[in-house]
Amino acid sequence: MKKLNSLFKTVAVIMLLMAPMVFQAKNHDVGGMAKHIDKVYISATPEILEVKGNTITVTINAEFPRRYFSKKAVMNITPVLIYEDGETELPSMNFIGEKVNGDGVVVSKKYGGTYSYTMTIPYDDEMYNSLLIVEPLVYRFKEVVHPNRQKIKDNAEFAMANSFLVAEGVINTAQRIDKSALKTAYATPETKQEHIVTDAGDIFFRVNSDAINWSVPLNKDMKNKTAVNALMAHIMQGWNIDDIEVVGWASPEGSMKYNKDLSNKRAKMTEDFLKKRLASLSAQKNIKVSYKNVNDIHFVTKGNGADWDGLMKAIENSNIKDKQVILNTLKKQTAEQRVAQLNKYIKQYPEFENTILPSLRRTVINVNTIEPTMTDEQITKACTNNPQSLSCDQMMYAATLVKELKNKEMIYLTAIETYPNQAEPYCNAGAVAIEKGNTKHAKQLLRQAIEIDDLLAEAYNNLGVVAIIEDDYKSAEAMFKQAKKLGVNTDYNDGVVSINKGDYNKAVKLMTKNNPNCDYNVALAQTLDKKYTIAEETVKCLEEDGKTLYLHAVIASRTKDVEKSIKHLAKAIKKDYKMKNIAKHDMEFAYLQDNPDFIAIVE
Incomplete structure (x- = not known):
């Protein structure tokens, strides 16, 4: 490498000395131009190439002396990047x-001239230890200028x-990103403290009635019947009751006031029914409940009147042939007009009275219970001995209590x-795999997470980290971008992307926005941005x-x-012996190639 550096310096000096000379050779033809190519000054800027934005940009400069360029000649200048396992021809x-009549830059025979052109090529790691050679070809123009x-x-x-060695x-340095510093994101479990669990069920009513009648067809439906029974079973677990919400509804064919009163009555009737059932549970010695007196339970009871939203959804999901016309008509009308129009539709379409309206005459019940709290020790022990006894959130919380990645x-x-349909464990297992x-393995887990929940921000962030690791x-x-849209802070990781794109100032701003300045990648970006005092x-x-x-040595x-x-x-x-061979070929230290102290530590 030192020999190449010496050659590069020698060629550069010769070119600088020869450039100002006026060409005096008698042979102005193609052969003469090639023979006296030493009178032409060809150089590159920069003389040591540098990767920026995963590309290399170089400017080729050509200076022709006076009375050199034959009027019928064409000179093709092609830079070629030569490296150990191949070469890349530049534009x-x-x-x-x-x-000459054709495409090209015209050079005056009398005056010569100075010209330059800039090109950018993708960087490949093979190009690291390379030479940039310019090989001029000269020919006499006949019919066409060859591209x-x-x-x-x-x-x-x-x-x-003869070739010119223009860069070495x-x-x-821009490739030396510390990928281990990338920020993985973990889906956060709900706190192990109070966790509200909700069970829901509906009770249905006959038209214009607030009496609970179990012979109503929808109350006899097995799905609805099971849901109501499950409410009681949930309470019988003995968990504390946060509250019970009871919301009454009416079908919209009556007046607004009538429906409001009816929905309130249905809600109150349902509350009374629940209190009687809950009181009977507490009176039974073999059943464990969390309350002694039913009046200690907090009920949130209200009537919401006519369920127009429910009506519109029911029509939309129905098999009525003209449902789109019906929906458009009802949407455009005032409240009073809608009631009148609905009553016309009820007479016209039997589906309303058979299926749609009965599903709206109901109370909606939500029983909100508090899942019992466990100590950290209890959760950790249960996670080891009986994981099926824990909720998914509790297991996710248990993982935050251990430090070792394998655990x-x-x-x-x-x-x-245990919970194959929950996205969060896949996401966090993927983060650990990273x-x-x-x-x-991380990529497989994270893709599974997104298949289950395509709005899981942390999974997108972690897939981005995997992508950077894979270049x-x-x-x-x-x-x-998707992770940020869904709520995860990706500033640091975006900063690393900006380093790769060559936008070093932006990279520094992003990586230091919500992160300590004491960071290797921040120092790298500052160095690449030529802010050497700050970088140091x-x-x-x-x-x-x-x-x-x-x-630090590069700075x-x-x-x-x-x-x-x-x-x-x-x-x-001394800290990392691999750095020896890297430094030996690193053009950051090009001017130290002949320094005895440098030679001593890299040889």
């Missing part, structure tokens, strides 16, 4: 003489001039087995390991502090 540029050098070689008699190596993973996997380095930044950005302050607060010391190198750069580089290699 070429054609320079043409004054009598690239392959066409020239296939179709023209050409002269190949690629700085890829967390075991709890989440048990929760998945932290354990098993991204393939798929485009997918990561989309995942973080940031890196100083970090724990000294191989990567942080290496970054010192960029600020031309040779002593500090070599000192931190030596410490980095």
Whole structure:
């Protein structure tokens, strides 16, 4: 590498010395131009390439002396990036003489000229240790200007001039993101403290009646009958009752006042019925309930009047042929007009009286009980000995009580087995898999989480983290966008995406918004943004390991502090021996290639 650096410097000096000269050769033809290519100054900016936004951008500069360029000549300049296992041909540029008719930049024979063009190519890791060579091809114009050098070689008699070494190596510091610092997100369980469990059931009534009659067809329906019985069974668990909500409804064909009164009566009648049933339960010695006196139970009882919303939904779900016309008509009318119109429809369509209206004459009952609290110790013990006795939230909470990843993973996997239709355990097991380095398994778990609940923000965030680990930044950005939309803070992870895109200032702002400044990726972005003083302050607060010391050496190198750069580089290699070979080929230290102290620590 040192030899290549020496060659690069020699070529650069020769080119700088030769550029101002006026071409005096007698042979102005193609062969003469190729022979005297040393009179042309071709260079690259920058002379050491650098990755930014996962791409390399380089400007090729060409300076032609006076009386050099033949009026009938074409010169193709093609930069080629050469590396150990191959090469990449960059976009070429054609320079043409004054009598050439075709695509290209015209160069005056009398005055010469200075020209440049810029190109951007995707970066590949193979390009890290590379040379950028410019290979001029010169030919005499006949009928066409060929677009690239392959066409020239296939179709023209050409002269190949000596190559120019214009750039050496690629700085890829922007690729050194610490992916382990990415922020995984865990779905948060409800607190182990008071957890309200709700059971619901409906009681149905005959038209214009507030009397509870179990012979009403909908009350005899097995599904509805089971739900009402389950209310009592729930209370018989002995859990404390938070409250019981009773909401009365009426079908809308009557007047507003009548329906309001009727719904209130139905609600009150249902409350009285429930109190009698609950009182009889508490009187039985073999049944455990949480109350002594039924009047200690808090009832929230109200009548909501006519259930127009329920009516509209019932019509929409019905088999009435003209249901869309009916819906549109009712939506446009005033309250009084709607009642009159509904009564017309009732006479016209038997479905109203047979199925739709009976389903609206009801009370809705919600029994809200408080799930008993458990101590952390009890939850942990139950999670080990009898996990099926815990709710999904309790198992999720149990996982927060343990520190070791393998124990967390075991709890989440048990929760998945016990509650296979809950998305949160899959999400959190995926987060643990990421932290354990098993991204393939993490991806499977997280995709399962989203299949169950496509609104689970944490799962999208974690899939974004997996995508970055797999170097798929485009997918990561989309995942973080969705996660943020659903409520997860993705600022830090978005900042890492911004580093990859080459927007370093934005990266710093995002990563420090809700995160301490003392962070490796923050220091990296500050370095790439050329904020070296701030970057050094940031890196100083970090724990000294191989990567942080290496970054400190890079900062010192960029600020031309040779002593500090070599000192931190030596410490980095001592902490992590892999840094030795990286530093040996890293163009961040190009100007140290001949420094004996640098050579001593990398050889």
